[in-house]
Amino acid sequence: MNTDSSKEEFLQAVDEAMGIAKEAGLELVPAEEEGMDLLSAVEQIVELAKGSKLSQEFYRVADSHISHLANRLNLTKNQSVLLALFIDKSDDSRIELRDLSGILGCSTTRMLRLSAEIDGLVESDYIRKGKTRGEVRYHVPQEVLESLKKNQPITRRCIENLDLTKFFDEISEIFDMVNDDELDIESAERRIEELMEANKHLSFVEKVKGQYCIEDIDLTLLLIFCHLFITNADDQIGFHDLEFMFSRWQMRSIRSELTGEYSLLQRDKLIEWSSNGGFADREYFRLTMNAKRELLDELNLPSLSKNKLKRGVVKASDINARNLFYDTKVTHSIEELASLLEEDNYRDIHARLQEQGFRCGFACLFYGAPGTGKTETVLQLARRTGRDILQVNIAELKSMWVGESEKNVKAVFDSYRQQVKSSALTPILLFNEADAIIGKRQEGAERAVEKMENSIQNIILQEMETLDGILIATTNLVQNMDKAFERRFLYKIRFDKPTVEARTAIWHELLPALDMADATKLAERYDFSGGQIENIARHYAIDAILHGTAAPTAETLVPHCDSERIDIRKERKIGF
Numbered sequence: 001m002n003t004d005s006s007k008e009e010f011l012q013a014v015d016e017a018m019g020i021a022k023e024a025g026l027e028l029v030p031a032e033e034e035g036m037d038l039l040s041a042v043e044q045i046v047e048l049a050k051g052s053k054l055s056q057e058f059y060r061v062a063d064s065h066i067s068h069l070a071n072r073l074n075l076t077k078n079q080s081v082l083l084a085l086f087i088d089k090s091d092d093s094r095i096e097l098r099d100l101s102g103i104l105g106c107s108t109t110r111m112l113r114l115s116a117e118i119d120g121l122v123e124s125d126y127i128r129k130g131k132t133r134g135e136v137r138y139h140v141p142q143e144v145l146e147s148l149k150k151n152q153p154i155t156r157r158c159i160e161n162l163d164l165t166k167f168f169d170e171i172s173e174i175f176d177m178v179n180d181d182e183l184d185i186e187s188a189e190r191r192i193e194e195l196m197e198a199n200k201h202l203s204f205v206e207k208v209k210g211q212y213c214i215e216d217i218d219l220t221l222l223l224i225f226c227h228l229f230i231t232n233a234d235d236q237i238g239f240h241d242l243e244f245m246f247s248r249w250q251m252r253s254i255r256s257e258l259t260g261e262y263s264l265l266q267r268d269k270l271i272e273w274s275s276n277g278g279f280a281d282r283e284y285f286r287l288t289m290n291a292k293r294e295l296l297d298e299l300n301l302p303s304l305s306k307n308k309l310k311r312g313v314v315k316a317s318d319i320n321a322r323n324l325f326y327d328t329k330v331t332h333s334i335e336e337l338a339s340l341l342e343e344d345n346y347r348d349i350h351a352r353l354q355e356q357g358f359r360c361g362f363a364c365l366f367y368g369a370p371g372t373g374k375t376e377t378v379l380q381l382a383r384r385t386g387r388d389i390l391q392v393n394i395a396e397l398k399s400m401w402v403g404e405s406e407k408n409v410k411a412v413f414d415s416y417r418q419q420v421k422s423s424a425l426t427p428i429l430l431f432n433e434a435d436a437i438i439g440k441r442q443e444g445a446e447r448a449v450e451k452m453e454n455s456i457q458n459i460i461l462q463e464m465e466t467l468d469g470i471l472i473a474t475t476n477l478v479q480n481m482d483k484a485f486e487r488r489f490l491y492k493i494r495f496d497k498p499t500v501e502a503r504t505a506i507w508h509e510l511l512p513a514l515d516m517a518d519a520t521k522l523a524e525r526y527d528f529s530g531g532q533i534e535n536i537a538r539h540y541a542i543d544a545i546l547h548g549t550a551a552p553t554a555e556t557l558v559p560h561c562d563s564e565r566i567d568i569r570k571e572r573k574i575g576f
Contacts, residue, residue, distance in 0.1 A: 218264045235286040271288060313388050314389040
């Protein structure tokens with residue numbers, strides 16, 4: 001019925017349709033009748049469509065219901081009929097065209113003629129198209145059914161002006177639907193393009209589209225790498241992880257490009273070989289550190305926190321005060337360093353060194369046995385002087401020294417320089433457990449790993465030479481320290497195991513209820529470090545909570561002391 005028809009013509013057409021339906025044994029309700037909802041219109045269309053072969057007579061009889069659905073949902077008449085048929089089969093998540101042709105009593109070929117209309121429903125997200133073992137399947141999304149139940153037009157979820165987290169939530173949903181055969185590759189690519197177009201404000205989109213000009217297969221490939229890293233921190237991405245989103249011929253092209261190292265993403269240093277024991281693993285790939293930092297920076301991912309220096313900031317205000325005990329020599333050195341780091345003294349000394357042409361950086365090495373308080377001393381110096389700590393874990397950093405190792409190390413110092421400029425007080429750059437970088441360089445290095453480590457050490461030495469800030473490195477081993485590093489540390493403080501007097505003070509500090517005489521006995525009997533004494537105190541505290549142990553004495557602490565020393569061969573008699 002044309003929209004220009006008069007009311008009389010409209011009512012006449014309705015009467016005729018109802019008469020034809022009555023002859024066919026159907027109870028037809030006019031769509032415009034008060035109370036008619038969308039599902040009722042769908043139901044009437046399906047009833048009239050059964051066995052109709054989509055004849056002209058069907059369209060004439062069902063016109064009011066088809067028009068009602070079309071107008072409410074902004075569809076063509078053919079799309080309204082097809083949607084009604086899909087909804088009638090919505091309990092099936094694998095609808096095929098032959099299922100619809102069976103309802104209509106027509107050939108599948110007749111349905112294929114309507115493929116453009118079906119594609120329009122897919123693009124409007126009224127139905128979704130997927131593939132199972134090469135066979136095209138359709139299903140109706142639950143949100144469409146929910147809207148129809150409420151007699152409301154379907155409203156698509158807003159995908160505009162998203163932040164990067166929500167943007168990748170949408171990307172993840174697209175990939176999940178493809179993986180679950182709920183969406184075909186072509187529909188997924190269309191959705192991705194719409195998502196990119198709707199979020200041009202994102203730095204990620206600007207860089208991918210503008211700076212790198214990435215399109216089509218390369219864009220999808222990069223998004224998969226980002227998706228897997230964001231959701232699983234996956235740095236071991238194999239070809240099998242990509243197959244869900246590409247056809248066979250596309251996978252052959254991708255495999256050839258990645259293996260031959262001439263992919264656009266490799267050229268732009270966005271993906272690289274993964275590493276296995278320090279060597280490139282040519283079966284697996286990952287995002288480069290450059291890509292992670294440049295494209296995913298604003299996500300604040302835990303998996304990036306240990307790789308990005310400013311994420312490892314320890315605020316001075318968050319450090320709890322602790323009493324530390326040293327021998328006289330170490331106490332004097334620590335006090336001198338603490339005095340230097342007091343802001344007034346630091347600025348004055350820094351300015352005077354600069355005037356006299358000396359280097360302005362202060363590099364310090366804390367070395368000695370484990371558990372002697374090296375790291376805790378750095379924390380207490382920072383708390384005392386109000387300086388934040390920018391912490392770098394060498395072991396973690398070294399695990400990424402493949403491909404972009406030099407860039408990674410330089411990035412540490414570049415980031416520190418930025419922090420120095422933007423901070424009111426110069427922060428402390430802490431290289432904890434620095435054994436891996438201060439060892440002697442390999443002479444005549446031939447292996448790739450040895451050459452790489454030499455190159456890294458040379459960069460660090462150069463950065464220390466031009467350092468304008470405060471660097472503290474801690475290490476348990478100095479026997480093999482390269483002389484070049486030794487020269488660059490202005491302060492070198494050795495942390496020995498505490499003396500008897502210091503151990504007594506530590507015992508009493510950690511266990512205040514312990515009698516001073518007993519504390520002295522334990523200090524004389526056991527040559528423990530401060531860390532070992534803390535372990536014993538914690539163990540005793542746990543026992544007290546679980547078993548209600550009485551106040552500690554030398555005798556009750558002996559079993560814990562013996563347990564701490566794993567080299568004890570036989571039970572020690574207290575003998576006090």
